[in-house]
Amino acid sequence: QKEVEQNSGPLSVPEGAIASLNCTYSDRVSQSFFWYRQYSGKSPELIMSIYSNGDKEDGRFTAQLNKASQYVSLLIRDSQPSDSATYLCAVNRVNRDDKIIFGKGTRLHILP
Amino acid sequence: DVKVTQSSRYLVKRTGEKVFLECVQDMDHENMFWYRQDPGLGLRLIYFSYDVKMKEKGDIPEGYSVSREKKERFSLILESASTNQTSMYLCASRAGQAHYGYTFGSGTRLTVV
Numbered sequence: 001q002k003e004v005e006q007n008s009g010p011l012s013v014p015e016g017a018i019a020s021l022n023c024t025y026s027d028r029v030s031q032s033f034f035w036y037r038q039y040s041g042k043s044p045e046l047i048m049s050i051y052s053n054g055d056k057e058d059g060r061f062t063a064q065l066n067k068a069s070q071y072v073s074l075l076i077r078d079s080q081p082s083d084s085a086t087y088l089c090a091v092n093r094v095n096r097d098d099k100i101i102f103g104k105g106t107r108l109h110i111l112p
Numbered sequence: 113d114v115k116v117t118q119s120s121r122y123l124v125k126r127t128g129e130k131v132f133l134e135c136v137q138d139m140d141h142e143n144m145f146w147y148r149q150d151p152g153l154g155l156r157l158i159y160f161s162y163d164v165k166m167k168e169k170g171d172i173p174e175g176y177s178v179s180r181e182k183k184e185r186f187s188l189i190l191e192s193a194s195t196n197q198t199s200m201y202l203c204a205s206r207a208g209q210a211h212y213g214y215t216f217g218s219g220t221r222l223t224v225v
Contacts, residue, residue, distance in 0.1 A: 104154035
C-alpha cells in the first residue's frame with residue numbers, strides 16, 4: 001500500500017463549480033497534512049495545511065481531515081481557470097522520521 | 113516570506129561531468145531537502161539535512177552527494193552525470209517545527225546529454 005494515494009486524474013470541473021480532491025494515507029501516526037499546488041513547469045506551492053480533524057477554510061479553499069478514516073480532502077469553491085494545476089497531497093510523519101511524504105498528485109482542469 | 117533560491121533554472125550537461133546544483137534559503141531554516149521530480153514517479157527524496165554539516169540519505173541517494181557547510185546553503189552534487197539523471201530538481205527548506213510545510217525553490221531542469 002502506498003503511503004499517500006491520490007487519483008491521478010485528470011479531474012475536469014466546470015468553471016464556477018466546486019472541485020473536490022481526495023487523498024488517503026496509510027500511516028496512522030501522521031499528524032500534519034498539506035496541500036500543494038503545482039502549475040506545469042513550476043515548483044510546488046503550499047496552499048493549505050491542517051492538523052486537526054474537521055474543516056479548515058482559507059478563501060475559496062477548504063481542507064478536510066478525518067484521521068479515523070485516514071482521509072484528507074481539498075475543496076475549491078467557485079473554480080476558476082487559474083485553478084487548473086496538479087494538486088499534491090503531503091503527510092508529515094511527525095513521530096517517526098519527520099519527513100513529508102508526497103502523493104503523486106491529481107491533475108485538475110477547470111473548463112471555461 | 114521565505115525565499116528559496118536555486119542557482120540555475122535550466123542546465124545542460126554532458127555525460128560524465130560533475131554537476132553542482134546550489135540552493136540558498138534566507139530564513140535561517142534548519143531543515144533542507146533535495147528532491148527530483150519525474151513524470152509518473154512524483155517527488156522522490158534524494159538527500160536531506162537537519163543542520164550544518166549533517167546529511168541523511170533519502171530514498172534515491174545513489175549517484176548523488178550533498179554538502180552543507182553553511183546553514184543557508186545546501187548543495188547537490190552529481191558525481192558523474194548520467195542520462196538517467198535528467199530530471200527536474202527541487203530544493204526545499206523548512207523551519208525546525210515538524211508541523212510546518214516545505215517551501216520549495218523554483219527548480220532546476222537538468223538535461224544530461
